[in-house]
Amino acid sequence: MRKVQGTITDLKTKGEQPFANLVREQFLLQPPVKLNKQLPNEGRKVLLFSDGRQKAARLARDIPHEVELDSFRQSILLAAQKLIDQDIEPKLSGALYCSLLQVIDEHKLYFFEGQDRKSLAYHVQILHEDFDGDYEELIENGDIELLPRFKTELLRQLCHPLYSVYTTATGYVEPVKREMARVERKLKEILSKEDIYVLTMLFIQEMLDRVAIDSTIHFYERLKIRGFGGDDWGVEKGYIPKNLENIIHLYVQSEEHKKEIVDALFKLCTESEGRYYLSPRKLKLIPGIYTTWYKCNDCKEMNIVAAKNKCVNCLSENIEILDVNSKRLDSEKGFWRSPIQKILTNHEKISNITVEEHTAQLSQKDAKIAIATTEEYELRFQDIILDVLEGPVDILSCTTTMEVGVDIGSLTAVGLRNVPPQRENYQQRAGRAGRRGTALSTVVTYAQGGPHDYYYFQQPEKMISGSARKPIVYIDNKKITKRHLNAFLIQTYFHENVSTSAVASSILSSSLGDTKSFFEGTPPFNYEQFKKWLNDNIACRFRDYPVIFDLIPDEVVSTEGILGGDMVERKWYIVKEACNELVSELERNYEKVKHTIQPIDGDDIAEVNPNDKFLDFLFNHGLLPTYAFPQDLCSFYIEGKDERTGRIIVKQRPQLEINRALSEYAPGRQIVVDKKTYRIGGNLCT
Known part of the structure; x- marks a missing residue:
């Protein structure tokens, strides 16, 4: 009996899939904003908010994974049908891929991410330029090389235990005509053509259930689909599962005939390291929308064939034939079948969604790179295309920093992954939509299972209506006032010397220069010169900078209890003390730290030491106002190769305050950055 491996779970709504489906519907229900053929979704946008970087990062990674599962299925089935309409077999190895490129071009789709996304778009361009009607020739001549990511995505569509084309009753795999004829020639003496077809289809599906297809695919990709596995993939020569063995026994009883059947079926496979896998070159994909399916009323399995009017899963005779117009087929599989039927019959458009992360994790910008990753995604979210191979961003998954972020005037949809902490947070996030008088805007708030979300789910009016709380700012803190005075003094000193120094531009472009140069370098940007500048201004009581006294709130003077003199005199006392x-x-x-500091050499600003830059040194030692940003930070370096120069650069450098980094960046933990999952490691020096 066919089984789906896994654990027993409750029916509670959880994970990203339900939220992804809600966001997709929210996205597709929007009216077109820009009638531009180069924009695949006509300017529709959704802004997603999450309370936490990792939650936003996981959304950006997982939502495309969930949405693409459906849109890619729709695309390959349409591609297969286009080939069938031209009397071309939709082989899994070549023709199907080229036909898919045509579908992607016609529907202006973008699939995958990173380099795979660019490679797929580049293949579409090649097809545009070189295609002459021969799908296989492009592959055979090497004009287009089958993208490895296409193979793994096709594997997911054929072998996923819950969402494959077979499980969703949207399609199935059968041998190409030449291979089917070869099997029929070998077995024509013992079986009819109909019986041979039944056994062949069952063998193929048994192999797909074991993810035993295409020996070139890495075992890790098979493991992600199956969810479990040992060291060996594929099957041994001649292996037939018990279920299929029972079906064969319905047709032949002779052991010799059984062996002939098994040998003939294994001709559809190729051998790799002693294991056998279905060969994609010998198989083709067939849409199953207009095909009759068989439903067993005992084991509830649905299959494309029946064996002597019996269920091929449990051998029950209590089976029901489901034709194209079957209401039962529509009620059970219509969620997946209906969109495909509309695409094949009514030529409706296929929609896919590009989602990117927008968090402080992606703020790193190497000296040789023009813009940071977050800046690139902001521009693409506004349909400013920097690279035609990348395309626009449809959904931006961000943290609370975007509450007052980029202004997208035409934005009409906002999604909240959790109920915000307070009413003002909700108002700020929800208010990102409908800013320019749109007739209708939507805000979807997804309540999780915690007490906070549950409370406001039961009483939404307390979150979505009412006045915001009044903010309170304490301005009588002398320590904070002195930090603002420090910022004014250092900024004024550097600005005053900009016009008189030849090295000013390089100093300012590297965050006030490096710490070692400031304390041990030559004038004008050094410690001794700064100290002299301070003493000169103290001597004249900052005659040229009277604004410095305005930085000190009267409440600070009153709280300090400084006696004698007018208010200016008492403020002067605080200025002199701060200097x-x-x-x-x-x-x-x-x-304390000079033995650890290195001078910054030219453009090499790898910043291994957190005190190398003078501005960082000032922040790290509490000499400047931090505006509630954390001071003690730990960085997680993600390095990669620059595509243009080939040199190793720091691609991303997410940071956390030290107390959180001790747990989140601990060895063995996983974090998601820019849709990639990293496992933390460490080096032990004894």
């Missing part, structure tokens, strides 16, 4: 403390703190903190 003296800044000089002593700079010198004291540099003495």
Whole structure:
């Protein structure tokens, strides 16, 4: 009996799939915004909010995975049907891929991510230029090489235990005519053509259930589909599962005839390292929308064939024939079949969605790169295409930083992955949609199972209506005031010397220069010169910079209880105190870390030491206002090769405050950055 391996779970809604389906419907229900043929979804956009970088990153990774499962299935079945209409067999190895490229071009689709996305778009361009009607020739001549990612995605569509074309009753795999004729010649003495077809189809499906197809695919891709597995994939020569053995026994009883049948069926396979896999070159994909299916009322399995009027899964005779117009077939599989039927019959458009992450994890920008990853995704979200092979971004999965982020005036849809902490958070996020007088905007809030989300799910009016809380700002803190004075003094000193120094531009472009040059370098941008500048201004009581006194709130003076003199005199006391403390703190903190600091050499700003840059040094030692941003940070470096120069660069550098990094960046943990999953490792030095 055919089984789906897995664990017993409850029926509670969980994971990204239900949210992905909600977002997809929210996305597709929007009216077109821009009638531009180069925009596959005509300017429709959705902005997603999550409370947490990793939650937003996982959404950006998982939503395309869920949506693509359906859109890719629709695309390959349409591609197969196009070939069938031209009397061409939709072979899994070549013709199907080229026909898929045509479908992608016609429907302006983008699949996959990263380099695979660009390669697929490039293959579409080649097809545009070189196609002359011969699908196989493009592959055989080497003009287009079958994309490995296409193979793995096709594997998922053929072998997934829950969402394959066979399980969803949308399609099936059968031998190409030449291979079918070869099997028939070998077995014509013992079986009829109809019986041979039944056994062949069952053998193919048994192999697909074991993910035993295409020996060139890496075992890890098979493991992701099956969810479990040992060291060996494929099957041994002559292996037939018990279920198929029972079916064969219905047709022949002779062991010799059984062996002939098995040998003939294995002609559809190729051998690799002693294991056998179905050969994609010998198989083709057939849409199953207009095909009769057989439903067993005992084991509830649905199959494309029946064996002597019996269920091929449990051998029950209680089977029901489901034709194209069957209401039962539509009720059970219509969710997957109906969209494909509309595409094949009514020529409706296939839609796929591009989702990208927008969090502080992607703010890293190498010195040789023009814009950071977040900036690139913002532009693509606004349909400003930087690379035609990449295309626009349809959905941006972001954190709370986008509550006051990029203004997309035409945005009409916002999705919230969880109920926000407070009413003002909800209002700020929901208010991103419908800013320019659109007739209708939608906001979908997905409540999770925690007490916070449950409370507001039961009483939504407390979240979506009412006045926001009034913010409270405490302005009588002397320590914070001194940090603002430090920022003013350092900024003014550097700006004053910009016009008089030849090295000013390079100093300012690297965050006020490096720490070592400031403390041990030559004037004007060094510690001794800065100390002299401070003493000169103290001597004249900052006559040229009277605005410095406006930085000190009257409440600070009152709280400090400074007696005597007017308000200006009392503020002068605080300014002088701040100047003296800044000089002593700079010198004291540099003495503690100077043995660890290296000068920054030219454009090489790898920033291995957090105090190498002078601006970072000031922040790390509490000399500048932090505006509630964390100071003690730990970086996670993701390196890669620059496509243009070939040199190793820091592609991403997510950071966390040290107390969170101790757990999230611990060895063995996994994090998601830019739709890639990384496992944390470490080196032990004893």
